Amino acid sequence: MNLNQKAILLIGLLTLMPGLFAQVVRERINFDKDWKFAFGHPCDVEKDFNTGTSYFTYLAKAGFGDGAAAVAFDDRTWRPLNLPHDWAVEVPFDAKGSHSHGYKAIGRNFPDVSVGWYRKHFTVDEADYGKQFYIDFEGVSRDAKVWVNGHYLGNEPSGYQSFGYNITDILNYGGENVVAVRADVTLEEGWYYEGAGIYRHVWLQMNAPLHVRKNGTFVIADIDADKAKVTVKTEVENRNQEASTYIVSQQIVNAEGKVLAKAKSGENTIAAMAKGEVDLTMDVANPHLWSLEDPYLHKVITQIVVDGKVIDEYKTRTGFRTVHFDADKGFFLNGKHVKLKGTNNHQDHAGVGCAMPDELIRWRLQQLKNFGSNAYRSSHNPATPELLDMCDEMGILVIDENRLMGSHQEAFDEVERLIRRDRNHPCIFVWSMGNEEWGIECNVLGERITTTMQNFARTLDPTRPMNAAVSGGCNQGVSAAVEVMGYNYLGQWDTDKHHELFPDQPSMGTEEGSTWATRGIYFDDPDKHYMRAYDHLPRPSWETIETSWKHYAERDYLAGMFIWTGFDYRGEPTPYAWPSITSYFGMMDLCGFPKDNVFYLKSWWGNEPVLHLLPHWNWAGKEGDTIQVWAYSNCDEVELFLNGKTLGRKTMEVNEHLEWPVIYKPGKLKAVGYTKGKKVMEETVETTADAYRVELTAHKTRLKNSANDLAVVTVKVLDKKGRSVPVADNLIKFSVEGPAHLIGVGNGNPTSLEKDKFFDEYEVIQTPNIEKYGLGEADIDLPSEATDVLEKDSKNKMMVTQFDLTKDDVAKGKFIWYSKKVGDHLQAYLNGTAIQPMDGNLDEMAVFNIDNALLKEGTNKLVLVGVPLPPPNQWDEPNKHLGDIQMVKAADQWQRKLFNGLAQVIVQPDESGTGEIILNATAEGLKSTKLILTVE
Missing domain, CATH: 2.60.120.260 (Galactose-binding domain-like)
Structure with missing residues (x-):
């Protein structure tokens, strides 16, 4: 073996x-x-x-x-x-x-x-x-x-x-x-x-046979003023064949490793193959609370003790905080009002699809935080556990969402697995029972199912409220029963009217926006399926990102909103179809490159000065045409200049943006931001020259020797002055040296049909069971040496199988035959030529490399000459399968076109060792470059 x-x-x-x-x-x-x-x-x-x-x-x-x-x-x-x-x-x-x-x-x-x-x-x-x-x-x-x-x-x-x-x-x-x-x-x-x-x-x-059950602890902190009463519910399972007596010991440990509180139960007896629960309560003075600004975490250490020996130790990471919804005033975390500034997201990224290494999940969460988002909705399913761990660590609130609504036993089982797995995460502030269940959301069935689901969920977690996202605008059914109302799209809801009808029901926008934009595109191009990146109405009766946020920001009773979506994702390419293959909804594209709406949100969701101009200023052929120039900023005023000449100074209203119609001339656009009359920042966009060289930039350059780590590398081209060329579409080729490999490429183009991955392609060529023939019983070409063997003893047979190959297979494939034993004293022939003598006592799992010179397009015959295996008993059937053939075609070189000046490649350590990684990037007619990373 x-x-x-x-x-x-x-x-x-x-x-x-x-x-x-x-x-x-x-x-x-x-x-x-x-x-x-x-x-x-x-x-x-x-x-x-x-x-x-x-x-x-x-x-x-x-x-x-x-x-x-x-x-x-x-x-x-x-x-x-x-x-x-x-x-x-x-x-x-x-x-x-x-x-x-x-x-x-x-x-x-x-x-x-x-x-x-x-x-x-x-x-x-x-x-x-x-x-x-x-x-x-x-x-x-x-x-x-x-x-x-x-x-x-x-x-x-x-x-x-x-x-x-x-x-x-x-x-x-x-x-x-x-x-x-x-x-x-x-x-x-x-x-x-x-x-x-x-x-x-x-x-x-x-x-151990006696242990804490999987997801078997629930930490509940009752926080009042300067102390917390912490109850730890522990479920114990006994897989022993006899009853066991045990003690449960609890410790609460802070982030610095200091033990804050201890508790120990008396002796408990649990029957064989039974389950039990032990609850212990401890007081923690002046608890350090988990918050968005300070996501402080504690650890609860649960030990099962038998005869004075610790046989199981179960660690639960959690955070202490309070969450509260008020129907008139919104959401409160630790008694402090917080406006929810969230995004919806699927688990999908350019190059890797759903299979995201942990560091890529963390990187994506950081991109959301970078523009001021403080909340995340896992749409429309339970989140990956590691994402919740990271939201705990990074200070991001989460709507953890059940996949499918229902009140039957299977639906209850899914809700229970979700809540039991995730209920110790401080980041989760609400459980979502479901999303846009159009078959029930506006009728009495929806009301019944929602009520039953919420009542069941509270038996698992009485500390958090329940939510559902509703798109019907019907003020009945699910929306009448749900504890925290979730509005999907102002185009379908009059939130003020709903609030009047249900004045005691807290509410938030679970999906808003659903706007369409293609990164780096500023004029609609229906033929190419490109949508301008200015914040515009997706549908006549709907809202823009700006008008949506203003609606929620201006109403205290609305706890906040979650934009559809943070990132583009594969599928749902509304309003287009093939060959569009990704959505247009994201604030960022599939690679996580920001669209311009990101800077609107950063202006009003973030805490730092912002000044951003759009569009770029490369408009060859549009000289003399009017270009709409927008500024996203939180400065009091912004003044715009073209080639040194002022185009006017304008006042920025809260939660809005500024616009100037500008006649295009190549050169430099400059915006100057003023706060309280003083210049605080400026932003420029310039007309660039042709692309000259490739540039690679990684989000970090020192990596751990782990498959969970990676570097997200931004690829762009610069002109001779070092300016990024925003309209470049060069094809960039990549190679990597050192203890790493590439796992994905992308560029954010919603119509790109390029490969996301380049990998050795494996194909299993399954050979049919052998047919056995004696000499002269089949028309099989064999050399004289094989014929001599057949003539020598009638026990010797030809054992024949075959497989088909294409011309491309023969030219590009590497073939390995993984044999199985079908007889003794065997010799193998491929298309009439001996490939290797086989010892009759050879292990049946032998491996043979096949010379491509022996292969041909079409049908290939594999023949073994020797004594077939006899049946050990008359009712037995000996092996008739010669084994299968593995065909491997080597990967093509990694490559990706730039889209509006950008592409992305992801580098992952291969855990083969530490040292230097060199990522090479080349493009025809451009100066190549390399990026050096280090694996520690």
Whole structure:
């Protein structure tokens, strides 16, 4: 067995510290590395590795996983990769693809790439028998089925729910184990890009049999003046085969590591295979509160003690704060009024799709904070756990949203998993029960379901209010029952009227704006599907970003608003269709490059001086035409100059912008901002010369040796004076040297059909079962040496299989035959030529590199000459499968066109070591450049 293909994981990690595990038995191990991936099929069983076709299937008998779910399945030909992984971002665009999912070639019209299989081999130390093991998935898109060692564990239909299984009893301790996951995206769950595959982290959890349950603590802080009464509810599970007696010990520790409070229970007895709860309350004097400005975090350390020994230690990170909605005055955090300045966001980024490394999530959150956003709505599904951790750390409020409304048991289960997983996060200030449920939102069903869901959710978390986002404008149904009203779009709501009808109901704008803009475009171009980036009405009856914010800013009863959206995302390319493949709604494009609306928001949402001019000043061919020049600023006044001549000084009204009609002349536009009559800042845009050289800028240059870290690199071209050329569209090519690789490119162009990724393409060529022939029984060309073997003994047979290749396959592919034993004393021939003698006693998992000179376009015949395996018993059938062939086509060079002067490339450490990374960028006719990064 080729051990390089396996994650020999726990032998090292769990035995290095025997002293520790003699008492505390809890370890959470990242399971992202060393997976194998291949496409299956939703309906063709042969293409789906004949899974579920055995006489006894995995649904009939325990441990009877077959096909790709079987322990012995040969996955050596599959593509090796690490998680997180989104295969949807890797497939091409196609006009037959789903409009709402960005025309990616997956789904019903593309069955060959709509099912993905993942397999991982791992080893558990024999000494760890008796401990409890769980495998936890943060998110798999979608309809995931999971097997471990051939045992079917279950199905998770949603691509957004975290889920897991206890695998203790089915592990092979001291030997090899296999987890298999099948994801099927044939049917869509959302109406926006969702990705495909295991796009979030996977974890292996080890506990003592008596332990704190997964997500088993709930920290409730009752804050009054200068003290906090902190109650910690702890759920304990006993997987022992007999009753156990234990003590629960709690500590509250501040960010500096100081213990602020302690508590210890008396002895508790819990029956075998039972669950129990222990509640302890502690007082904390003068608690350091979590806030937007000071996101201070505490840690609660829960210990399970048996016979004086700590056998489990569970750490809960949380923050102490109060949240309160007032129907007339809005939202309050720690008693202080806060206007919510939020954005809606899907999990999707240029180059990587939904499979975002942790640092990219953090980078995106920082881009939102940079323009003054203080709140985030996870649209329209539970957020990735790491995003919530980062919002805790960065001081960002979160609406954590349930995926689908309902009051049946399955819907309750989804709400419970959401709230139990996330309720200790201080960033979450409200739970959203659902979004725009048009079938129920304006009728009595919606009112009933909302009431029932809220009542159920309060049993899990009585400390936060419930919300739902409603678009009907109907003042009944969901909007009549929901605790905190969520308005979706002023074009559909009269918020003042609703407030009069429901004066005791707090409210906020859960979706506002929905405006259309293409970064760097200032004249509509319907033929190219480009929309001007001035803040304009998307529809006649709707609102702009500016008018939306003014509406919410001027009304105290409105707690604030969440813009649709912070970032562009794949899918929903309103108002266009193919070949538009991303939305136009974002304040930033798919790469996170800001559109001009960002600077309007920064002016009125942020706390620093802002002065921004639009558009750029490169308008060759428009000399003499009138160009609308806008200024976004929070200065009292702004004066505009063209080539040194004033065009007027204007007063800036609060929450507005300024405009000047300017006759275009090449040169320099300059804006000067004044506050209280004094000049405080200026901004210029200039007509540039032609592009001269490439420039690369990373958001950071020192990286950790971790797959969770990365550098987001901005690519642009400069003229000879060092000015960025805003209309450049050069094709830039990239290469990287050192301990890193590239994981994605983008440019924010909503109609770009360029590749997001360049990777070695793996294809499994499945060979049919062999046909056996004696000499003269089939028309097979073989050399005389093989004929002699056949003539020598009638037991020798020709064992024949075949496979088809295209001309491109033969020219570009690298082929490896992963053989399986079908006989003894074998010799192999490919298209009549011996490829390598085979020893009859050779391990059946032998590997053979195939010389491309032996291959041809069309049908290729692979023949083994020797003695076929006899059946051990008359009812047995010996192996008839020669093994499969792996074809690998090397990746093309990474490249991307600039769009309106910008592109992006993402560099990720490959964990092969530390040292210097060199990112090279070249473009035809331009001076090349390199960027040096360091992995520490």
